[in-house]
Amino acid sequence: MLELIFFSLLNGIVTGLLLFMLASGLTLIFSMMGVLNFAHASFYMLGAYFAYTISIYLGFWIGLIVAPILVGLLGAVVERYGLRYVHRWGHVAELIFTFGLAFLIEEVVQFIWGKDTKAYHEPEILQFPLFTFFGQNFPAYKAFMLLISIGIFIMLLLILTRSRVGLIIQAAIHKPNMTAMLGHNVPLVFMGVFGVGCALAGLAGVIAGPALGTFPGMAFVLGSIVFVIVVVGGLGSLTGAFVASLLIGLLQTFAIALDYSVNDLLQLFNISFDADSAFRDLWTLSLPQIAPILPYLLLILILIFRPTGLFGNRET
Amino acid sequence: MSEITKTASPVASRPLLKTLTPWIGFLILLLALPNIFSSNVGLYTMNLMGIFIIFALSYNMLLGQGGMLSFGHAVYFGLGGFMSVHFMNYIEDGDFTFPMYLIPIFGGLIGLVFGIIIGSFSTRRAGTVFAMISLGVGELMAASSLIFVAFFGGEEGVSGDRTTGPELMGINFGQDIHIYYLIAGWVFVTVALMYLFSRTPAGRMANAVRDNAERAEFVGYSQRKVRFVSFCASGFFAGIAGGLFALNFEIVTEENLNALTSGTVLLMAYIGGVGFFIGPIVGAVVFTLLQSILSNYTDIWQLYVGILFVLTVMYVPQGLTGIIVMHTAAWRMRRIGLLVLPYLRAGIPALAMLTGIATFLETIHHMRSSVEGETAMSLMGVDFDSHGIVTWIVILALVVVGGYLTRSQLPQLRDAWEMANKPPAKAEGAGS
Amino acid sequence: MTAAIELTDLRKSFGPTEIIRGVNLTIEKGERHAIIGPNGAGKSTLFHLISGRYNVSGGSVKLHGENISNLPPYEIYRKGLSRSFQVTNIFPNMSVFENVRCGLMWVKDYKYSFWHLVDRQRELNERTAEVIEEIGLTSRQHIPAGVLTYAEQRALEIGISAAGGADAIMLDEPTAGMSHSETDQAIELIRKITDGKTLVMVEHDMGVVFDLADRISVLVYGEIIATDTPENIRNSKAVQEAYLGAEAEE
Numbered sequence: 001m002l003e004l005i006f007f008s009l010l011n012g013i014v015t016g017l018l019l020f021m022l023a024s025g026l027t028l029i030f031s032m033m034g035v036l037n038f039a040h041a042s043f044y045m046l047g048a049y050f051a052y053t054i055s056i057y058l059g060f061w062i063g064l065i066v067a068p069i070l071v072g073l074l075g076a077v078v079e080r081y082g083l084r085y086v087h088r089w090g091h092v093a094e095l096i097f098t099f100g101l102a103f104l105i106e107e108v109v110q111f112i113w114g115k116d117t118k119a120y121h122e123p124e125i126l127q128f129p130l131f132t133f134f135g136q137n138f139p140a141y142k143a144f145m146l147l148i149s150i151g152i153f154i155m156l157l158l159i160l161t162r163s164r165v166g167l168i169i170q171a172a173i174h175k176p177n178m179t180a181m182l183g184h185n186v187p188l189v190f191m192g193v194f195g196v197g198c199a200l201a202g203l204a205g206v207i208a209g210p211a212l213g214t215f216p217g218m219a220f221v222l223g224s225i226v227f228v229i230v231v232v233g234g235l236g237s238l239t240g241a242f243v244a245s246l247l248i249g250l251l252q253t254f255a256i257a258l259d260y261s262v263n264d265l266l267q268l269f270n271i272s273f274d275a276d277s278a279f280r281d282l283w284t285l286s287l288p289q290i291a292p293i294l295p296y297l298l299l300i301l302i303l304i305f306r307p308t309g310l311f312g313n314r315e316t
Numbered sequence: 317m318s319e320i321t322k323t324a325s326p327v328a329s330r331p332l333l334k335t336l337t338p339w340i341g342f343l344i345l346l347l348a349l350p351n352i353f354s355s356n357v358g359l360y361t362m363n364l365m366g367i368f369i370i371f372a373l374s375y376n377m378l379l380g381q382g383g384m385l386s387f388g389h390a391v392y393f394g395l396g397g398f399m400s401v402h403f404m405n406y407i408e409d410g411d412f413t414f415p416m417y418l419i420p421i422f423g424g425l426i427g428l429v430f431g432i433i434i435g436s437f438s439t440r441r442a443g444t445v446f447a448m449i450s451l452g453v454g455e456l457m458a459a460s461s462l463i464f465v466a467f468f469g470g471e472e473g474v475s476g477d478r479t480t481g482p483e484l485m486g487i488n489f490g491q492d493i494h495i496y497y498l499i500a501g502w503v504f505v506t507v508a509l510m511y512l513f514s515r516t517p518a519g520r521m522a523n524a525v526r527d528n529a530e531r532a533e534f535v536g537y538s539q540r541k542v543r544f545v546s547f548c549a550s551g552f553f554a555g556i557a558g559g560l561f562a563l564n565f566e567i568v569t570e571e572n573l574n575a576l577t578s579g580t581v582l583l584m585a586y587i588g589g590v591g592f593f594i595g596p597i598v599g600a601v602v603f604t605l606l607q608s609i610l611s612n613y614t615d616i617w618q619l620y621v622g623i624l625f626v627l628t629v630m631y632v633p634q635g636l637t638g639i640i641v642m643h644t645a646a647w648r649m650r651r652i653g654l655l656v657l658p659y660l661r662a663g664i665p666a667l668a669m670l671t672g673i674a675t676f677l678e679t680i681h682h683m684r685s686s687v688e689g690e691t692a693m694s695l696m697g698v699d700f701d702s703h704g705i706v707t708w709i710v711i712l713a714l715v716v717v718g719g720y721l722t723r724s725q726l727p728q729l730r731d732a733w734e735m736a737n738k739p740p741a742k743a744e745g746a747g748s
Numbered sequence: 749m750t751a752a753i754e755l756t757d758l759r760k761s762f763g764p765t766e767i768i769r770g771v772n773l774t775i776e777k778g779e780r781h782a783i784i785g786p787n788g789a790g791k792s793t794l795f796h797l798i799s800g801r802y803n804v805s806g807g808s809v810k811l812h813g814e815n816i817s818n819l820p821p822y823e824i825y826r827k828g829l830s831r832s833f834q835v836t837n838i839f840p841n842m843s844v845f846e847n848v849r850c851g852l853m854w855v856k857d858y859k860y861s862f863w864h865l866v867d868r869q870r871e872l873n874e875r876t877a878e879v880i881e882e883i884g885l886t887s888r889q890h891i892p893a894g895v896l897t898y899a900e901q902r903a904l905e906i907g908i909s910a911a912g913g914a915d916a917i918m919l920d921e922p923t924a925g926m927s928h929s930e931t932d933q934a935i936e937l938i939r940k941i942t943d944g945k946t947l948v949m950v951e952h953d954m955g956v957v958f959d960l961a962d963r964i965s966v967l968v969y970g971e972i973i974a975t976d977t978p979e980n981i982r983n984s985k986a987v988q989e990a991y992l993g994a995e996a997e998e
Contacts, residue, residue: 036444082630089633092385095447096586097629099387103579104622111619111681220575224455231448285463293459299452304437307445515865517858524850527839533821534799534831535908536854545860 003134008257009250014142016249017149021204022222023229023241024156025197031236032172032193034091035083038098041223042105043198047071047205048214049113052120060123068203075198079191102219110216117215145207152200153242160238169193228295232302234312243310248295255294261286339508346500350493357608359492365604366499367560370506372584372596374553379582380590381514382546383526384439385447388454389581392551394461394573395430396423396558398468401568404476416481416489417498420559427555428548435547440540442529451575458574473569476562489563499560506553511593513549522546583621587628589635598637613696616681620674646736658725658732665721672714679707750813752777752916752946753798753829759806760790760797767793769970770807775963777915780947782957785967791950792834794967795920798948799831800824811916826854830914834921834950836901838908840894844885847893847904849876851911876911883907883937899930906937916946923953935959958982966990 026040050070051063058066078101086097121127122141129137160166168184205218212218229248233240302309349362371393378384400423407414438449461468468474478495479488487494513519521542525532529539562568571577580603588599603621610617632639646652675695682693682702691703700707753775760768767790775781783791796802798809800821808817816824830851839847849872856872858864866872880889883903888896893904902922910917922938923931935956938947951957957964958978965975968990974981981987 036448082626086630089629091443092379092383093629093633095385095444096582097626099579099582100622100626100629103583104619104626107616107619107622111616111677112684114684224451224575227448227451231452235444289463293456293463296452296456296459300437300449300456303445303449303452307441512865513862515867516862517853517864517866518860518862520846520850520866521853521860523842523846524839527841528837530801530821531833531837531839531908532850534825534837535851535912536822536825537860538820538822541860545862549862 003136004257006133007136007138008253010138010142012250012253013246014146014149014249015253016246017146017153018204018208019222019226019229019249020242020245021149021152022201022226023233023245024153024238025200026226027230027233027236027238027241028169028193029197030230032169033083033190035094035098036227036230036235037194037197038095038223039078039101039105040098040197040201041219041226042102043071043075043201044205044208044222045109045216045219046074046105047202048120048209048218049109049118049205050202051206051209052113052118052214055120064203064206067206068199071202071205072195072199075202076191076195078198079194083194084187084190102223106216106219113216115216117213118209120209120214122210141211145211148203148207152203156238225295228299231299232309234309237309237311240309240311248298251294251298252291255291256288258287261289342507343504346504349500350496356492359496361604361608363492363496363499363564364608365601366496366503367557367564368581368584368600368604369503369597370560371554371557371581372588372600373507373510373593374550374557375581376585376590376593376596377510377513377522377546377550377553379585380592380595381519381526382522382543382550383442383529384450384543384547385443386450386578387447387575387582388450388452388457388578389550389554390573390575390577391434391454391457392427392430392554393558393561393577393581394457394568394570396420396427396555397562397568397572398474398558399423399426399555400559400562401474401476401566402467404478404480404562404566405474408477408480413482416478416563417501419478419563420502420556423559423562424552424556427558428552430555431548431551435544435551439543439547442525442539442543454573454575454578458570461570461573468570469568471570473567473571475567478563478566495564499564502556502560506556507597510549510553514593518542518545518549583625587625587635589637591634592637592641595635595637598640599635602636614678614681615685616677619677649736651736654732654736658729662722662725662729665718665725667718668714669718669722672711672718675707675714676711679711751775751810752779752812753948754810754813755798755807756810757807758794758797758804758809760793760802761805766805767970768797768805771967771970771972773965773972773975775946775948777946778944780942780960780962781949782961782964783948783950783967784952784954784957784964789967790970791967792920795831795918795948795950799829799918822854825912825914828915829918830909830912830916831918832905832909832920832922834924836898836905838893838901838904841892843890844893844896844904845876845880845889848879848883848907848911849873851908852876852879855912855914879907879911882940884933899926899934902926902934903937906934906941910941914945916948917942919947919949919951921950921952923951923956931956 022040022044026037029035029037029040047067051060051067054063054066082097082101083094086093122144126139126141126144128140130140130143131138160169168189172184172186172189208222209218212222225248229244230241232248233242233244350359353359353362371389374392375386375389378386378389400419403414403419403422404416406412407416407419434449434453438446438453462470479490481488489495489498514522521532521537522545524535525537525539525542532539532542558568558572561572584599584603585596586599587602588597589595606617606621606624610620614620628635634641643652643655646655678695679693679702683691686693686702691701693700693702751774753773755771755773758768758771759766771794783794785791793802797804800816800819800823804817808815810816811824811827811829814827816827816829819827839850842850849866852872852875853866856869856875858866858869858872877886877889880886883906885896885900885903885907888900893901896904902925906919906922909919919938923934926934931953938949938960947960949957949960961978963975964978964981965972966981966987967973973990974984974987976984
């Protein structure tokens with residue numbers, strides 16, 4: 001039991017911090033531009049694919065640095081020539097645009113790289129178990145992921161709270177018009193933040209690709225979860241995104257690890273049911289089974305009872 | 317000017333016949349279509365079209381009419397389908413007797429029930445919150461469908477048999493043509509009902525709330541209830557579409573209520589034009605045609621659809637119907653002829669450029685997906701070598717020359733457009 | 749006879765700032781009442797409190813003797829109080845005709861009906877046409893409201909508010925931004941449309957105020973410093989000091 005909790009906790013934190021790399025960019029973009037970028041996870045996918053292609057020729061470490069930069073530049077281009085243009089048609093059009101973009105990027109990825117999972121692996125130096133605990137291995141690559149995520153988190157925190165750019169960003173989040181009037185180039189800041197947000201997503205893709213698989217559906221798998229995080233944490237709140245990322249990460253790993261079913265619960269009360277009834281699925285429902293729906297359940301409950309999210313202060 | 321005011325006179329005083337004309341035309345079209353496209357493929361495509369028309373129109377009750385952007389509309393479509401297929405099986409098992417052709421009613425009812433349940437909390441707000449709830453509900457349902465195997469049938473779905481019900485005048489819907497007329501009947505009735513809904517106080521206020529939710533509250537309407545009524549009606553019609561899907565394909569799977577289907581319906585409505593009642597109809601027809609025709613010729617048709625969708629959102633937010641409607645002013649002034657030549661002059665090089673781009677994509681795709689060493693490929697009946705230098709020269713020429721010529725033709729097109737749309741008074745002055 | 753609108757110690761705070769600081773006001777039935785005051789006095793806030801756009805922080809609003817504080821706007825409208833907005837607030841993508849008809853549907857008892865066809869409701873459409881005639885937009889009735897001129901949109905704004913025939917009508921700066929001739933037309937329109945009804949208006953144009961109002965209240969920094977006939981207000985020393993003085997300083 002102890003090792004189960006220990007490993008679930010570690011894995012939960014690894015997943016959570018990875019999610020935060022995506023969620024932080026998404027929530028920054030949302031709070032500044034008011035756009036929930038549906039294609040955000042697509043940039044994460046592009047990061048993985050770019051890094052895969054680069055790693056074939058130049059190795060993993062070059063990919064780790066170059067791929068996020070490429071994704072960031074692509075993101076900036078999308079903001080400058082796509083989103084800013086669509087802005088004139090209103091918010092709904094912007095949302096639909098990013099949605100269409102997500103669809104298009106998935107098609108383009110399939111076009112260029114094909115439909116199968118790519119053999120994108122962690123570098124050989126990191127292919128060893130870091131430590132063994134109760135007979136279970138903890139791979140070094142996971143520790144590496146953890147390290148990178150924490151590093152990014154600290155960097156983000158420092159930039160936002162300590163630097164001049166961070167102050168302008170914070171100002172632009174709350175009062176974009178006012179910031180523009182004070183002489184700051186808000187469109188440029190927007191493009192920058194969009195690019196950096198995408199680069200962060202790309203970096204997440206680079207390090208997640210070897211662990212979670214590099215395939216055309218990877219954006220979709222993670223994309224909706226990241227949305228859940230941003231909404232649950234509170235739209236526009238970085239703290240909220242951080243807490244929600246960890247929460248969802250832990251929720252998912254623990255739900256998979258703890259194999260209990262409704263039946264077990266009912267047996268505690270000495271109730272048993274006919275295994276053939278039409279509701280049989282309900283009685284045999286187990287935690288690992290419902291793990292995929294837990295985030296969405298949480299999302300809906302939050303939106304009904306606390307539309308501002310856990311830490312947010314605005315609704316739309 | 318007098319002509320414009322005449323056509324725009326109050327609808328109430330319009331003669332009944334004039335109101336009915338488009339509907340009679342629609343009915344005749346529905347009846348005549350299978351005589352024109354009588355092949356199996358034709359029928360298959362038209363059946364799918366009919367189902368998508370209802371689905372896309374029901375979606376537009378939310379987005380176009382009510383200003384609610386939903387990312388989970390497939391929930392009602394899929395549930396309607398599952399409910400219907402279960403009832404088909406009950407009929408087959410002899411559990412109860414019910415005419416098979418009315419099965420979509422059950423689909424509609426479950427759509428309505430879920431519309432009431434989900435709408436009761438999701439319609440409180442429009443905008444991003446509504447969109448997020450719809451996404452959450454959509455994902456929840458799609459994930460649940462793989463868990464609750466008894467109702468959703470797991471990965472392989474639930475299948476049924478539409479021919480087992482009591483016969484209607486000797487027809488058991490075994491043939492494709494029968495199911496076509498069945499779907500056509502449902503299409504006619506539901507399209508009419510959805511149109512009529514848009515002309516009721518609930519439908520009008522949905523537009524008002526979309527335009528300005530706050531103002532609607534100051535003329536006595538709760539924005540939440542207005543949205544709720546539309547939401548329920550939309551769920552009902554989506555459920556009917558799902559029921560027809562079940563009847564037509566005799567199988568319903570998880571795919572029918574997942575995000576891909578939700579995305580498809582958004583795409584259809586948007587490409588067609590959400591600002592017009594017939595927009596989603598146009599969108600459903602175009603999308604189904606793209607899907608069934610393009611997929612015969614190319615593996616990467618979805619890439620084309622994706623490009624088309626993004627371009628539509630960026631440059632033609634009013635959709636294909638919007639483009640058609642843009643021409644009505646010139647049409648009324650009998651000046652549409654002025655545009656034909658300019659369109660041809662810009663259109664032919666544009667077509668060449670598009671051909672070039674498509675050939676480029678297809679050739680690349682062929683190079684990547686074909687067997688090693690296999691370089692002979694064929695596109696629209698033209699055979700060529702995917703690695704040949706001539707191929708690439710042709711592609712480059714098509715794109716560059718076509719692109720250049722299109723660009724050079726744009727100014728004259730713009731002039732012609734302004735000429736054709738100039739108000740009559742000025743045009744007369746210029747003419748004399 | 750109960751008063752049309754009765755405000756008792758009405759208060760509104762945004763955070764620590766109190767904008768409306770205990771307003772007491774009684775407006776009789778059939779009275780034309782104008783609220784004037786310098787910019788930032790809280791006139792629009794007061795309107796929002798009465799019409800339900802904002803929740804009150806303290807005190808009460810009574811309409812025909814019934815407490816309507818903190819009811820949602822649509823409930824207040826259904827009890828017979830309708831209002832217009834300072835910033836034009838219409839349904840831009842719908843035709844002028846539809847805009848006015850939206851203002852009529854609830855009072856004609858259609859509610860959320862999805863079984864009536866609006867185009868077949870003779871009485872509803874005739875009444876709509878009448879209102880449009882009154883606001884002088886008959887020739888423009890089929891174009892989208894969003895493309896009307898500013899003055900036309902202001903007229904439409906009043907038309908939507910008055911269409912339902914509410915007993916009490918509140919107009920927030922109905923003539924703001926209008927030219928002289930447009931203002932004259934607007935005054936005529938308001939007079940016609942509020943005949944026999946209770947009218948509360950916020951207005952900056954003193955010509956309009958003295959022309960239309962039976963009584964005037966002066967709101968300064970969230971408090972009413974005087975309520976009287978136009979004649980007495982014009983001559984009141986206190987008002988001149990507080991209001992006109994404040995105006996002169998600007």
